[in-house]
Amino acid sequence: xxxxxxxxxxxxxxxxxxxxxxxxxxxxxxxxxxxxxxxxxxxxxxxxxxxxxxxxxx
Numbered sequence: 001x002x003x004x005x006x007x008x009x010x011x012x013x014x015x016x017x018x019x020x021x022x023x024x025x026x027x028x029x030x031x032x033x034x035x036x037x038x039x040x041x042x043x044x045x046x047x048x049x050x051x052x053x054x055x056x057x058x
Contacts (some may be wrong), residue, residue, distance in 0.1 A: 017025065
């Protein structure tokens with residue numbers, strides 16, 4: 001039972017972000033998601049163009 005009690009102690013001692021910091025974190029997650037989605041999309045397009053070029057050669 002000490003384990004459960006220690007969980008509540010940790011949660012009570014944790015400092016939680018305020019509303020402004022939560023919005024900043026949320027926007028940061030959206031920016032990183034958009035960035036990596038774009039990188040993956042570009043990489044996929046380049047890879048598919050390369051594969052199609054190889055197929056067209058034969």
